[in-house]
Amino acid sequence: MRALLVVNPAATTTSARTRDVLLHALASEMKLEAVTTEYRGHARDLGRRAAESNDIDLVVALGGDGTVNEVVNGLLHNGPSPELPEFAVVPGGSTNVFARALGLPNDAVESTGVILDALREKRSRTVSLGLASGVAGTPDEGVPERWFTFCAGFGFDAGVVGRVEQQRERGKRSTHALYLRQVARQFFGEPHRRHGQITLERPGSDPVEDLVLSIVCNTSPYTYLGNRPLYASPEASFEAALDVLALTKMTTPSATRYATQLLTSTPARGPHGKHAVSLHDLTDFTLHSKAPLPFQMDGDHLGLRTSVAFTGVRRALRVIV
Template identity: 80%
Template structure:
């Protein structure tokens, strides 16, 4: 087997020495081409080249969720196809939601061992993914459709992601404490806590207006706080369409209630209440806003949008796991 290993040298939980050990372990079992990413979008370009190659059978992403997202978008540049290389993931970021949702160990060495075991036994699965595109209007430029592996957000949570990225650009380390601080700051600065600007539209259904927060999930858990899994949409699955959690109120009492529910969430129950909207197994829907709001996919802030259209695509990509 010939494989391409895409390495993010800035992965927060792996050292150069650890990466060398992982590379040698993988190279002992396959013909391995190793490429280190050099710029934002490089992993996407490498995934696209692998998809167009005639002899690469697998792409291994060594990095965090952002690296995985880029590789996936490269592999699926021309859409899902049975002949595409399989995807394997070795977690190297601070959270690694996609890898952990697949059942992989969060430790990169242990995950490499699990990957080698999967290759020896031929263990793999085909997962569903989300596809999202910004709709152009008088202010937005057309945004190409982009795949996401585990979540997208429009509004409040995307604002938090944007704040975290700003802090990282200033040299701050990506930690869970950093995320918590930015959640508090986003809440304090949020001008539409009581009357949201987001409207959900689905084919054949009445619109749902005035949402402040909208989290689109492709799997559960939604994310992790340290080793604690958080379930925004407990029913979300790689085997179904997309799930949506929407909140129509973020007053101080409401935030306290929903934050507590999120911290104590489980595979059986997530946030709930009269201001919470939970929808399961959606295929096509659109989120509109009266004002331009932040948008994120797989923890990557993608700027401001007035409208985003989502599609749940079943059996989109083969994953070695």
């Protein structure tokens, strides 16, 4: 087997020594080429190169969710195909949602052992993914399609992600305390939290209007707070299309209630109530906003958008697990 290992040298929880151990472990089982990313988008370019190659059987991403997202977008540049290389993830970031949602240990060395066992046993699964694109006739019409592995957010959630990224660019460490501070700042700075700007449209159904927050989930849990899984849409899975959790109001009492529900959520019950909208297994839908709002995918802030079209694509990618 010939494999490409895409290594993010800035992965927050993986030291150079650990990377060397993992590289030698993988190289002992396959013909391995390891490439260290050098710029934003490099992992995507490497994934695309592997997809267009005739001699790469497996692509392994060593890094966080951002690295995973880039590699996946490179692999699926021309869409899903049974001819594409298989994909594996060695978690090296601070959260590693995709890897953990697959059931992998949140430790690079342990995960490498699981992947090697899976390769020996020819064990894999084919997972669904989300695809987001611009909407014809809107200012975002020309925005390129982009795949996401576990979640996307439009509005409040994405605003928090953007604030966290700004703090990290200023040298702050990505901690849970930092994230919670940005949640509070986004809440008190949110001008539309009483009257939402977002409308969800889907074929064959009435629009869902006045949404303040919209989280699109491809799996459950949709993220983690340390070791605590958070279930925005407990029914979401890699075997279905996309789920949505949306809120129509975020006053201080309602935001406190829904935040508490999210922090205490379980695989059987997520946030709920008269201002919560939960939708399951959506294949195609669009989110429109009256004003430009923040947008994020897999924890990567992508700027402001007015409209985003979503597609849930079943059986999009073969993963070693």
